[in-house]
Amino acid sequence: MTTRAGRPATLEDVARLAGVSRSTASRVIAGTGFASTAARSRVTAAADQLGYVPDPAARALVRGAGVRLAVAVCGESQAVLDDPYVEQVVANAARVGGPYGLGVSLHWLPLAGSNALHRIAEDRGVRGVVLVNTTEPLLAALPRSLRGRVASLGVGSADVPSFDVDNGGGATQVLHHLYASGRRRIAMVAGPRWLPCTDRSARAYQRLSRDAGLPVRLLPGDFTAERGRAAAREAMRRWPDTDAIFAVSDPTALGVLAGLRGHGVEVPGDVAVAGFDDIPLAALTAPALTTASHPVGRIAAAAATALAEGARAAPITSFPSVLIPRESA
Amino acid sequence: MTTRAGRPATLEDVARLAGVSRSTASRVIAGTGFASTAARSRVTAAADQLGYVPDPAARALVRGAGVRLAVAVCGESQAVLDDPYVEQVVANAARVGGPYGLGVSLHWLPLAGSNALHRIAEDRGVRGVVLVNTTEPLLAALPRSLRGRVASLGVGSADVPSFDVDNGGGATQVLHHLYASGRRRIAMVAGPRWLPCTDRSARAYQRLSRDAGLPVRLLPGDFTAERGRAAAREAMRRWPDTDAIFAVSDPTALGVLAGLRGHGVEVPGDVAVAGFDDIPLAALTAPALTTASHPVGRIAAAAATALAEGARAAPITSFPSVLIPRESA
DNA sequence: CCAGGTGTTGGGAACGATCCCACACCTGAG
């Protein structure tokens, strides 16, 4: 072969083998512009004979497009990056990015005034940004240069398409399930105050409680198991007659389970417990956790695909959440 | 500014602002070659005034270096990519890659003869490869062009540095702990047969059992919770007097817990259970799981850093595993 | 005062793909 030994083939090699010019080969590979069927087949044949893979760097350079997707996570500390939810997002983005020649990098966005997102926007290496735990101030101050290449896993805006689970729907199903099984004094452990989706589920809870004439027992949370433990203690102290606790995150719900157990409270006998997310281990606890599904992987993959294809996504893509009834409620 | 409006600064812009040539600016930024202290400070000042970030694509193109790290996971099906362990590896690689302008992509390597790894090696976009669940045939058939830019999270070879937890040490600590608390009929749920680290811990188990005159009760596993459930049933059926089960993965151990519970077996009263990995939820089950730590994040970060820096890593970097005694054993 | 280092600098050619542009060919309408 005319390929230099040991080095991957270039477009030039493919063109030479196919007996056409670099330009024609490029048009065939990229699928843009004209090419005769003869040329087309000769080029594709040559390409896979040589095992040709376009160099994403060269491509990105000339197209001015950037070579990776940045996953940017808002949070109080850098520890949010260790969250299994975030890890799942990154892995799924990395999986869909590969075929497009895109890699994924992971960044922390401090909650209060920081120019971290601006630094990401300035980076020519960044093709698009996946926002996780998106806050409203952040969306308001979005760098202009990012317009059209951001996707939010959470709340969106006019400029930023949103890919999210139907929080309200999932919470409603869980609450209906609790009500249907006779629970009337339901406490809820919500998400962090600064996170907009907290509002969604909290509002669903407040509306349903008001409509059914039930008390509102709302506790702030942060999605961690530790917080669940504390919240369980707090709920039982403040409202000893509580007969159900709904935590909007499975780790928190498992923490609640542990906290109640420590207090000698029977689940689901004395108090029912429900979570949200359906993490794999929710099925393994004793009692197994009743929860609502949250297809994080599919959501992240959809957002990453939209960014990779550069297509303008629908303003809101909502993924359904379904109730997974198990033993704890 | 002399920068074109709206577009990120280039090295040319930095050089112009600093009043030096592109070459000098390049030398300062890349930290290679000579530069007077005066030039050095003028260039760095200009660079951060403009918020300059080198374009990784251009850099990779001219250096011939590739622009992302590929995480390649061996497994029987593509479902291995959904493993939280894999997700944690990817996220940590993505975190350390960012500052180097490197993204991460995720790939599945089928167990039996496939040229998936060759395709990755042919891809000019790939700077380095992190191998997960590395098998020996794979290492033997490693594409030459990958030499010097692979790291294995697991077993290594002369060409491939290994970054791994001390499996043998961790298993030994767990087994000593079980023995010290009076357990004498210990069953072990190992890893998949094709995975070399399975040998390590299984051999530690066999040696210790022989030395102490204990029976060997070895069950194959696959790191899943479902398998743990089944293994628990199988162990109690084949060896009803078993008084401890050691699973080399926490999800499996949680499955064992669930399986034993289903059989009305008391933990740790009748049977002690121990796992390996110390996943966050191991602390939350009832009873809380005794396990050995496995610093996956640090291991992945170390491997990714070695690849990003292009430095030749030590043949074996072993990370200690420490016993985390809780309630289940 | 000049040979011969030793730092320090800038010009220009890569790297591999895209894409604009000029050109060649063909077909059918005027």
Place this chain on the structure above:
DNA sequence: CTCAGGTGTGGGATCGTTCCCAACACCTGG
């Protein structure tokens, strides 16, 4: 027969960076 317009093709220029190399300034010792 000519000319417009649709197809197909190849030759550069280009993206932002690195790196080789030649040029130059300065110093030191003969």
